[in-house]
Amino acid sequence: MNGLLEAKEDGARKWIYPLLRKGKYYQWRSAISYIYLIVFFTGPFIRINGQPLLMLNVIDRQFVLLGQVFWPQDIFLFMLASLIFVVCIVLFTIVFGRIFCGWICPQTIFMEMVFRKVEVWIEGDANKRKKLDAGAWTTDKIFKKTLKHILFIILSFLIANTFLAYIIGSVNLIKIMTEPVNLHWVGFFSIWVFSAIFYLVYSQVRELVCTVICPYGRLQGVLMDENTLVVAYNDVRGEPRGKLDKTGSSSKGDCVDCGLCIAVCPTGIDIRNGTQMECINCTACIDVCDEVMDKIHKPRSLVGYYAENMIHTKEKPSFNIRMIGYSCVIAVLMGVMSFFIFSRSDMDITVMRSAGMLYQEQPNGYVSNIYTADITNKANKDRAVILRAEDPEIRIKYIQAPGIAGKGSDVKTVFFILIPARKIHSVETDVRLQLISGNQIIQTVTTTFVGPLNN
Secondary structure (H helix, E strand, O other), X not given: OOHHHOEOOOOOEOOOOOOXXXXXXXXXXXXXXXXXXXXXXXXXXXXXXXXXXXXXXXXXXXXXXXXXXXXXXXXXXXXXXXXXXXXXXXXXXXXXXXXXXXXXXXXXXXXXXXXXXXXXXXXXXXXXXXXXXXXXXXXXXXXXXXXHHHXXXXXXXXXXXXXXXXXXXXXXXHHHHHOOHHHOHHHHHHHHHHHXXXXXXXXXXXXXXXXXXXXXXXXXXXXXXOOOOEEEEOHHHHOOOOOOOXXXXXXXXXXXXXXXXXXXXXXXXXXXXXXXXXXXXXXXXXXXXXXXXXXOOOOOXXXXXXXXXXXXXXXXXXXXXXXXXXXXXXXXXXXXXXXXXXXXXXXXXXXXXXXXXXXXXEHHHEEEEEXXXXXXXXOOOOEEOEEEEOXXXXXXXXXXXXXEEOOOEEEEEEEEEEEEHHHOOOOEEEEEEEEEEOOEEEEEEEEEXXXXXXX
């Protein structure tokens, strides 16, 4: 039975005490984790063009990525980016299984590379932690448990503050921290709610997030096939299992049934039972098995990165049609999103001729139509805007001037376009309008002018 489902005779949860082994994969994962942690904790405070590196302000509907501000009007870009992310996860799962969970997922990084290390530092290795939990409440146990949970609370508080900074921005977070609580009681309450959630996740829920709560483990079973590269046990080489005799040799397989691959697993599974939903591809079993193989002078990689075909048919993984298909979809979607991002303007304008309104003849030989325009300001500052016709002989007369377009908001303007009658040679005439802010032409749009037919 898998570790996450195991329980004591009284029905209580059976806690997992994974051993810590620092092999080459652990060192690589640690390096990636350190980079991730540095980026995570500094991200809200790094600014590009005055904007944070990343901010997902759902409350004010403002999103910032690499200093670029995106507003609700850009929701299609957000949906497109989300679709690309999902397709990338699908492709990586098809090729590498659940590698995201073991190497990149924030839950794994914080649990194994932060909270687990604190736990080991205070309470000792797996056997000492297990013995401490089973023992009586002595002064030493009370001190260690109290210290551990105080540090867990502090870490959870830091993570919660940083997480909130990605939502409301570092400036607003600093205001919550420095100004009176009654001015920011919602933000203050949110910090402690997030702190409590993170504390419970990393002190109590732990591996159940990966094995029970997260749906990704169940999704991978649908996506993986015999060519998927995953952490796996080479049963052809390892079976039948058996202990070494006194001479240090064995007529059985290379697996000496030491059980260390189970002892180091953070989800408590036995990798020798085949690919399982609970396996997060953290490679802890590879590191510890390689240590054992070195000691008994056997080749490494009894547990390693394998596809099913590599073990049983000696075939190397191939980039099959399904992988090619997903790769093409990703390339197309990323191309489309890149086009929209690089062609995206800080301001947009939509001009509509008022429906049902006829043209009007004006003094001095002019003909007019009435129009409405919606101007969207996507910049992170207020901007004064005006409209001007590209043709200097065409005039614009405002009924409702646009004035100032607030940051991340829309402004509506109503106006007449007046064209000299001598310039009208058909029932419909194209007119090009320029949206101007600070003497700079932001965008040029074309609208239709309806007037009398002059021969």
